[in-house]
Amino acid sequence: MSRNGIEGKVVLIAGGAKNLGGLLAREYAKAGAKAVAIHYNSDAAKAEAEETVAAVKAAGAEAAAFQADLTSAGAMEKLFSDVVAAVGRPDIAVNTVGMVIKKPILEVSEAEFDQSSAVNIKSAFFFLKEAGKNVNDNGKVVTVVTSLLGAFTPFYAAYEGLKAPVEHFTRAASKEFGERGISVTAIGPGPMDTPFFYPAEGEDAVAYHKTAAALSNFSKTGLTDIEDIAPWILFLTSEGWWMTGQTILVNGGYTTK
Known part of the structure; x- marks a missing residue:
């Protein structure tokens, strides 16, 4: 297998059923990946996961879907174990999982904070841990974060603040895994036109983001x-x-660092 190409590689995408993850699954298959493992969180995304599996197979790659709530270390370990058993050790692991809370700090409950922390911090950390254990030498690992990491703005403390640790996880993992030729990066999109974006935003905020x-x-x-x-x-x-070891903001000039 080529060190730098996608052809013949095994790919794992956390949150791979729909939106960005679903598009990535299809694009990896078109680029010649051998197999794409598609994780999804709950029964609500099962049908979309099955559609993505069918699309990947139609493009000529092997595909399998795996359901898991990745907010526990045990569930993350099982996901990687199941993927290895089903399609082989991944060469590429991409984590698109995230949760947005947009509220003033004074209105964020402990339960909301804990849930957001579990999704945005804990799952990201243990994804990197299991990637470090399971990804093949010369593999590639990417975590999706947010361009709000470069923003000076109210109301997103429980989102951007709980994505910020991933920058530090990424730097550390790149050093620790680098001796095996594994690259580790984080990519921060601007606000994306997906159903993930709109529920947290009011009409005025949507209008602002569309011109920012x-x-x-x-x-x-x-x-x-x-x-x-x-x-x-x-x-x-x-x-x-x-x-x-870098966090790259890809946002059309929305925020910068």
Whole structure:
């Protein structure tokens, strides 16, 4: 197998049933991946996971879907174990899982904080841990974070603040796994035009986000499109492997660091 290409590789996508994850699954198959393992969280996404599996198979790759709530270390370990048993050790592991809370700090409950922490911090940490244990030498690992990491804004403390640790996880993992040729990066999209975005935003906020990026006028919706992000992830997990330990904001000029 080529060190830098996608052809013949095994890919695991956490949150791979729909939206960005579903597009990535299809694009990896088109690029010649041998197999794509598609994780989904709950029964609500089962039908979409099955559609994505069918699309991946139609593109010529093996595919299998795996349901798991990844907010426990045991569930993450089982996911990787099941994937290895079903399609082999992954060469590429991409984590698209996340949860948005948009509220003033004074209104965030302990239960909301704990849930967001479990999704955005704990699952990201243990995804990297299991990737480090299971991804083949010269593998590639990417975690999707958020461009809000470069923002100076209210109301997102329980989201951007709980994505921020992933930057540190990424740097540490890149050093620890680098001796095996594994690259580890984080990519921060701008607000994406998916059902994941709209429930947290009011009408005025949506209108603002649609005009906030420097390249908004050249987007279909004014927002970041999943088609704008997928090529970056494919690049970072193939020819772009030399980029490691970094958080890259891909947002059309929405925020910067």
